[in-house]
Amino acid sequence: MQNATIDRRSCPKAAAGRNHRRAFALFALLPFLAVSCSEEPQASKTAAAAARPQVSVTVLHPQNVAVTAELPGRTAASLVAEVRPQVTGIIRARNFREGSEVKEGDVLYEIDPATYQAAYDTEVAAVQKAEGALPSAQSKVDRYKSLAQQNAVSAQDYDDATSTLAQAQADLASARAALETARINLDYTKIRAPIDGRIDESSVTVGALVQAAQTTALATINSLDPINVDVTQSSTNLLKFRRAVEEDRLKMSGDNVAVRLILEDGSTYAQNGTLEFTSASVDKTVGTFTVRATFPNPDRLLLPGMYVRAIIEEGVAQNSFLVPQRAVTRNAKGEATAMFVDADGKVAQRILPVQQSVGNSWLVSDDIADGDRVVVEGLQQIKDGQGVTATEVILDDATGMIKQSDAGTANPADQAALSPDRK
Template sequence: MRLASPSHILVAASLVALAGCSQEQASPAAGPGGPGGAVEVGYVVTHPQSVERSTSISGRVVAHSTAEIRPQVDGIVKTIAFQEGRAVEAGATLFELQDQKFRAAYDAAAAALAKAQASEAGAQSTFDRSDRLAKSSTVSQQVLDEARTALLQATADVEVAKADLETAKINLDNTVIKAPIAGIIGTADVSVGSLVTANQTDALATIRTIDPVNVDLVDTSANLLRLRQDVEAGRLGRNGTGAPTVTLTLENGQTYEQKGEISLATVNVSQTPGTFTLRSTFANPQRVLLPGMFVRATVDVGSMPNAYLIPQRAVQRDATAKPVVYVVSADGKAEQRAIVTNGNKNNDWIVTEGLNDGDRLIVDGFQKISAGAAVAPVEAKVDKNGVVGQSLAPSTATQAPAVVGGEPAK
């Protein structure tokens, strides 16, 4: 048998040693991100709080009250007594019509009343005389009955004359057209000398009350049912007392400084779009809100106690599309939790079920984990825009710094 030379034995031993070193380098003591293969994740601690619940609804400004001015008698416009686009008080004179024929009619009715009253006085005297004579049997009962009938007719004529005089007075008064409500009056649709007729179709002018002013809000019936269910279940802290407050966002994006409240809800749902209307009322001293404006309203529907606000980025979806989150368990593993959300507030989901006080909610790094995976938690902070800021400690001296939000974490 041929024996290997000493030089061959040394070469073989060197190769074995090199292979052993390569295996050791290929099997590091710790996996990426943390000791023992744990993945570093950023977390925030959850705490329950009272969360104000609101809903955003589109709406349109409408006048609190509107009056279209129309004449009650025929006539020629003699005077226009207001300034267009200005405020008018209730009872202020707006138009005057020529009143000669109505004044003459009033005078004639007054004269007719005086004549009827004189006839009544004569009939009363005749009746009294006949009554005395009848008691002494000087006149017959028939004469007394005729005197009584004449007196009753004269009294009735007086009442008719009074009614005619009242009608003439109303027509005369209607030649002066006054404002039925206070508000802002628009343009006059007639001019001096125009002929107008009683109860005509076209209005002479329109008055709108815009302080206070109404905003009609339209929402779906499905949201109405959901809101009613939340109120009845006590999830919104309401017991049916107190009107919800409303905040408006104008068309230019600015928030209207005055807050309003819900003043009316319709009792029926529109059949075609399936919507219902809420009416809110706002003070409008500066006349910022004008009828016809479109606005966006935020309605404060209540407050949910013991709810959690969590960043939207922390919510995932399972195979059935239900919302889930990952929390760090007591033994340092990623635990998947099913949650129940009830809308959102700014960039946070409102969670009503599935979380506990003090849970360490994973907000970063969950893309690399699954349920039951070992994790190395690092506390993080989430700003109002949902951006995570944290410091992930490197597992080895040569590990690159963790990148959060597109920049190396400090």
């Protein structure tokens, strides 16, 4: 049997059916093609915006910033007195407790006063003897004076009587001086506190022999309220400070400069101090000079020799900016740099002339304008000239960490890039 081959092109009904099915299929796809063509530009915009890195920024505003210097130093007693004997003798009593507070004039030690009491009594007798000889000599002079006027005695006898009177007066004065010396030595047998303060340990005990000219102190008294804090400052920083004042970048705080104190454990001392003086010369070996501040110390929390850090208010930097330290990095040259976001959402890197740290920020007075936005989070994923999506945040001044979002929205340029085109 022979297979018959049918030429479908020659069949009018078959060709008409195929054309009808193609038209119906194209008609069914038209809505999807229209939707796809209309959403393609918008989808590309959304994808481009979504590809922009997310960063957090904070807005900078000018302000008057108190410029402080944190300097290391040590505490020192405001008064120091070494207790020493002024007469020789045996210690008979010690009248204080080591480490206690003493008052000026308190009797600290008692030296056996027997020999000094005897010397005092001897001088008392010598004064009485001199006083007894004086009236007789005075009477003789008075009597010879009247007789000399009558030529009843010779002028020589009158001169001798006058000389005897003068000698008696001198003996009385000498005896009184010796009595005062004996009284002073007797009083020195009671060794008294020269100042108020806290007394350290005693170097001698009862029964020890002490001498007037000995080099070893019996004890030391330190006056702790107020207490001094001596810190060192470099001469380089002093020159920078004076240059800033001359250029009106820094306004001095005045004569009453407040000083705060950071203790060894990192805590802040409750009492503020005052600046007393700065040394008039610079140490040749290390190039520093000494600054002394005085602090009240009613609770005796501060003791001499403690290591502390003093925060001294040097002045006020007017119309300056505080750039968060977390926003600042260093380039290969060691220069401080930061990323700023402009109004178009583009990142621009700037070199900042940082002056010093203030808390968790850097003090900058130049190359920043009011309202500039600096990147504080997301620095690792951006580069200079790149478009970003910026969200404004607020930083905690105490920790430098992000506290909360200020607006919670992107800048206008970022919002325009993210919002769909509904037209």
